[in-house]
Amino acid sequence: xxxxxxxxxxxxxxxxxxxxxxxxxxxxxxxxxxxxxxxxxxxxxxxxxxxxxxxxxxxxxxxxxxxxxxxxxxxxxxxxxxxxxxxxxxxxxxxxxxxxxxxxxxxxxxxxxxxxxxxxxxxxxxxxxxxxxxxxxxxxxxxxxxxxxxxxxxxxxxxxxxxxxxxxxxxxxxxxxxxxxxxxxxxxxxxxxxxxxxxxxxxxxxxxxxxxxxxxxxxxxxxxxxxxxxxxxxxxxxxxxxxxxxxxxxxxxxxxxxxxxxxxxxxxxxxxxxxxxxxxxxxxxxxxxxxxxxxxxxxxxxxxxxxx
Amino acid sequence: xxxxxxxxxxxxxxxxxxxxxxxxxxxxxxxxxxxxxxxxxxxxxxxxxxxxxxxxxxxxxxxxxxxxxxxxxxxxxxxxxxxxxxxxxxxxxxxxxxxxxxxxxxxxxxxxxxxxxxxxxxxxxxxxxxxxxxxxxxxxxxxxxxxxxxxxxxxxxxxxxxxxxxxxxxxxxxxxxxxxxxxxxxxxxxxxxxxxxxxxxxxxxxxxxxxxxxxxxxxxxxxxxxxxxxxxxxxxxxxxxxxxxxxxx
Numbered sequence: 386x387x388x389x390x391x392x393x394x395x396x397x398x399x400x401x402x403x404x405x406x407x408x409x410x411x412x413x414x415x416x417x418x419x420x421x422x423x424x425x426x427x428x429x430x431x432x433x434x435x436x437x438x439x440x441x442x443x444x445x446x447x448x449x450x451x452x453x454x455x456x457x458x459x460x461x462x463x464x465x466x467x468x469x470x471x472x473x474x475x476x477x478x479x480x481x482x483x484x485x486x487x488x489x490x491x492x493x494x495x496x497x498x499x500x501x502x503x504x505x506x507x508x509x510x511x512x513x514x515x516x517x518x519x520x521x522x523x524x525x526x527x528x529x530x531x532x533x534x535x536x537x538x539x540x541x542x543x544x545x546x547x548x549x550x551x552x553x554x555x556x557x558x559x560x561x562x563x564x565x566x567x568x569x570x571x572x573x574x575x576x577x578x579x580x581x582x583x584x585x586x587x588x589x590x591x592x593x594x595x596x597x598x599x600x601x602x603x604x605x606x607x608x609x610x611x612x613x614x615x616x617x618x619x620x621x622x623x624x625x626x627x628x629x630x631x632x633x634x635x636x637x638x639x640x641x642x643x644x645x646x647x648x649x650x651x652x653x654x655x656x657x658x659x660x661x662x663x664x665x666x667x668x669x670x671x672x673x674x675x676x677x678x679x680x681x682x683x684x685x686x687x688x689x690x691x692x693x
Numbered sequence: 694x695x696x697x698x699x700x701x702x703x704x705x706x707x708x709x710x711x712x713x714x715x716x717x718x719x720x721x722x723x724x725x726x727x728x729x730x731x732x733x734x735x736x737x738x739x740x741x742x743x744x745x746x747x748x749x750x751x752x753x754x755x756x757x758x759x760x761x762x763x764x765x766x767x768x769x770x771x772x773x774x775x776x777x778x779x780x781x782x783x784x785x786x787x788x789x790x791x792x793x794x795x796x797x798x799x800x801x802x803x804x805x806x807x808x809x810x811x812x813x814x815x816x817x818x819x820x821x822x823x824x825x826x827x828x829x830x831x832x833x834x835x836x837x838x839x840x841x842x843x844x845x846x847x848x849x850x851x852x853x854x855x856x857x858x859x860x861x862x863x864x865x866x867x868x869x870x871x872x873x874x875x876x877x878x879x880x881x882x883x884x885x886x887x888x889x890x891x892x893x894x895x896x897x898x899x900x901x902x903x904x905x906x907x908x909x910x911x912x913x914x915x916x917x918x919x920x921x922x923x924x925x926x927x928x929x930x931x932x933x934x935x936x937x938x939x940x941x942x
Contacts, residue, residue, distance in 0.1 A: 395854070452859075455832050478850075484822075488823065489788065494786050494908050495817070496908065497817045511816065513719055517915065522908065524908065562860075616871070622837070629811075629870070637935070659919075677924045689928050
């Protein structure tokens, strides 16, 4: 019984989701190996090797894996799967993309976005936009699992584990990379930030999101958005917090001009402290907010910025 | 080309799911059901491909109890040409669904399969990827733009950090994200016309797929409740509370 974790990274740096996913993998109770697949990974392998609980680091460094296309990633993971009872990845867009493909190739079910490990076969996961928590037991001999990173802690450090390089190259020829359009940001990543300030439809337009910048700077916060704000074109979609966007659980979540629809709450209701600023006293967001301020956001935001 | 669109009947997205008092599952008796929102987007995309002359036939398929035919009729009213209902009263898992759909792909030989990226009930986000694996096709998941040219489909995908475009050889599998399109409403004349469109019913256990459960549902619970906190008077009080009481800034 051994667990394989597939690392989440952007070829340059390891994503914090990996450490949290390793934390979940360690809780399963078996030795943990980590696979890093990508291009030019030299610096990252030593970083992974220093994460507590990692027995071996497997490095598949090849241009084929640069964009982690699902077809070649799943073939690579399949080729390594024989010795592992558990195959685990973060429930990021990358993990969600290739893991079900791995599961189908292995002819096993996948357990998506676990939020807790009960035992090596049994896990908790949210269903119905987080309105219910299911406890499920995998009956397959191999378990394919994705992890909701926001539900697990960062794993500590250790002295370096062994690093092995993997020479298998699986190029499916079914797909190819064309281009990427990255949203540039100086701020911390939404899923890793300790403070998140989000704007909703109440922001009225994209320019008004600038009102959040000063506050975000002072708090070292990431800026998020509700689906309404994204659909209205105020901000790009990768800022969306919710069932269909990103799941965050920061220490402090400030919801500005957000009503608090089911789909949005699914993405942030595990935040430690929630603040809601909304002029509608009946907005559902106030039912989950620790601190509510019923006021016009255009008056309040400049005041908040200067008060910090 | 032919486009296959698998759809799912789920709880209406506006309804808050209630957990049964015996914690066995979510209570769906007398709950409003509808087509999964991501599946609506998949149907819309297929119909747009047909309107653009790229596709010549759109086939909708669903797997579930008899009542799921209601959602197939909706798909037909929106513009699908025919529908296939794989009938079962069992609660199937994504792997089973993908295997049954693979049989339909074998039978219908569509060049493109468009599915929603996830259903809003089980929130699995698996079926499209599994179907692509089982039919040995390339996959374009979380699509916000689909362009078909020169025997390939270019799919712009919503990924963490921005957008990524991949080119897939046809035949291929695409799963839809919310921003792919805005689904239309079915008009009354089209709803009437849909009643005369062909709807084939196949028993799930006649397709030779092993439907033995792989996952055992042990219990379903309400999530930990968050209770409403306090309403503060002004910004000064808010900042004060965050500093001294909550100690988060």
